[in-house]
Amino acid sequence: MTFSKIDHPLMKRSKDIEVMMPYWTMVDDIVEGYDAIKSATDKYLPRFPDEENKDYQTRLENTKFTNIYRDVLEALSTKPFEDEVKLIGGEERNPVNITEFIEDVDGAGNNLTVFSSLTFFNGINSAIDWIMVDYPNVDTSKVRNQKQQKEAGIRPFWSHVLAKNVLEVRTQITATKEVITYFRMFEPAHGGKKDSVRVFKRSEEGVVTWELFEHNDKAQNEKDMFTLIDSGNISIGIIPFVPFSTGRRDGKTFKFYPAMRDAADLQIVLYRNESALEFIKTMAGYPMLAANGMRPEKESDGKTNKKLGIGPMKVLYGVPDGAGNHGEWKFIEPNANSMEFLQKNIAMTKQDLRELGRQPLTALSSQLTTVTTSVAAGKARSAVTAWALQLKDALENALVLTALWMGDTTYDPQVHVFTGFDNVLDDGKDLDALNAARDRGDLSQETYLLEYKRRKILSPEFNFEDEKTKLLNEIPSDGVDTEAPEEEDVNTND
Numbered sequence: 001m002t003f004s005k006i007d008h009p010l011m012k013r014s015k016d017i018e019v020m021m022p023y024w025t026m027v028d029d030i031v032e033g034y035d036a037i038k039s040a041t042d043k044y045l046p047r048f049p050d051e052e053n054k055d056y057q058t059r060l061e062n063t064k065f066t067n068i069y070r071d072v073l074e075a076l077s078t079k080p081f082e083d084e085v086k087l088i089g090g091e092e093r094n095p096v097n098i099t100e101f102i103e104d105v106d107g108a109g110n111n112l113t114v115f116s117s118l119t120f121f122n123g124i125n126s127a128i129d130w131i132m133v134d135y136p137n138v139d140t141s142k143v144r145n146q147k148q149q150k151e152a153g154i155r156p157f158w159s160h161v162l163a164k165n166v167l168e169v170r171t172q173i174t175a176t177k178e179v180i181t182y183f184r185m186f187e188p189a190h191g192g193k194k195d196s197v198r199v200f201k202r203s204e205e206g207v208v209t210w211e212l213f214e215h216n217d218k219a220q221n222e223k224d225m226f227t228l229i230d231s232g233n234i235s236i237g238i239i240p241f242v243p244f245s246t247g248r249r250d251g252k253t254f255k256f257y258p259a260m261r262d263a264a265d266l267q268i269v270l271y272r273n274e275s276a277l278e279f280i281k282t283m284a285g286y287p288m289l290a291a292n293g294m295r296p297e298k299e300s301d302g303k304t305n306k307k308l309g310i311g312p313m314k315v316l317y318g319v320p321d322g323a324g325n326h327g328e329w330k331f332i333e334p335n336a337n338s339m340e341f342l343q344k345n346i347a348m349t350k351q352d353l354r355e356l357g358r359q360p361l362t363a364l365s366s367q368l369t370t371v372t373t374s375v376a377a378g379k380a381r382s383a384v385t386a387w388a389l390q391l392k393d394a395l396e397n398a399l400v401l402t403a404l405w406m407g408d409t410t411y412d413p414q415v416h417v418f419t420g421f422d423n424v425l426d427d428g429k430d431l432d433a434l435n436a437a438r439d440r441g442d443l444s445q446e447t448y449l450l451e452y453k454r455r456k457i458l459s460p461e462f463n464f465e466d467e468k469t470k471l472l473n474e475i476p477s478d479g480v481d482t483e484a485p486e487e488e489d490v491n492t493n494d
Helices: 021-032 034-039 053-061 068-081 096-101 112-126 146-151 261-285 336-362 370-376 383-405 429-440 445-454 464-473
Strands: 128-134 157-161 166-174 177-187 196-202 208-215 226-234 241-245 288-292 328-332
Touching: 021 034, 021 068, 021 112, 021 261, 068 112, 068 261, 068 336, 068 383, 096 383, 112 128, 112 157, 112 241, 112 383, 128 383, 196 226, 241 383, 261 336, 336 383, 429 445, 445 464
Parallel strands: none
Antiparallel strands: 128 157, 128 241, 166 177, 177 196, 196 208, 208 226, 288 328
């Protein structure tokens, strides 16, 4: 029995999250690629009415999948990471333990930039991603100072929680802030551990507890299907999860309208169209031979039709019937016009898909949340920039929780997430404006060249100081002056 099919209250998803599962499954399959799409069989490539299984399998083997969606997703998700994600203020504004922490936020050696890039990718693909700010389960009876904790490797760490692994979330408004009061998540088996479910609860008094239930695959009844193997309190008094979302949230539920929904749906349409063309090309390449006006020859049993051998060096006869009419052979193959139509349709679909992928970079999407729009007002002309600002907020909230685990209740982090890509126009008019400003003397040479670097016209390795040195070296000289300078007359007053 697979874990996903277990019928147990701990594994039951809330209605708002359950409704998102078909979308999450589809985009995960698309990102995984051709093998995942093909393995889903008629989920993405429907069967014809009354189509035999062997015929369907033949058609399935002739499918084609050009993954434009993943290319678009990769392009969008890398935009804010053309520059490093970093703390604003450096060591003067940020505690040493935090500046050390951002160099390895997950305990696996990934710094803040690397971790954030995956969060951003997942958030665009799934409409929401979760950051869990965890702390090792240690023996609290043993007192350790900060140095001993550091030496023992006891420190907070972040981890990704995929949207599809979140089973239920409940929140309530406290004053003007939305607070998570219940969080239930699925933890897939890893490192020798079995599939499990972790549950977090926050009481009215602000006490946060957690429980870990492990799946017993040998259980004979529902009661024994999960076993409580660990539990405890969260000392910071907060359920330590931070959401990062790019989709429009449906009220206070965790149902989202994904910004990439149309692109994902169109990718499946492209898969079906490309597969149809491949099948027609196969049929055209191996057309069916038909005999008109002839009865098939039988085998010795008088029942089974004889198989025909066709191809080079073969001769087929059209035997006359009793009335003297002769039969004829001809090939039946698809009309070339249908292939031409499909080819044009596929080209248009690819173009439409890439245009959908460009929209988040060219205009603010109507699918942005009210919160995102208010944060981005006056700062972002594109949806991706608004998402980058949302990421900035999520990272700052995660750092606040990290500081709380470290005993710091006053830390107010500020994170830099690059949004300069928003100022680069696709039509080249920004370059014309730069050139004109430089010609008027309104821009220094350094600023002018750094703007070209930001637009990727110059390579990422371009360095202005090195370039100045190279330019000076190109200035021709008159050669080395080998004559000694003339002595100057020196007047002295005795």
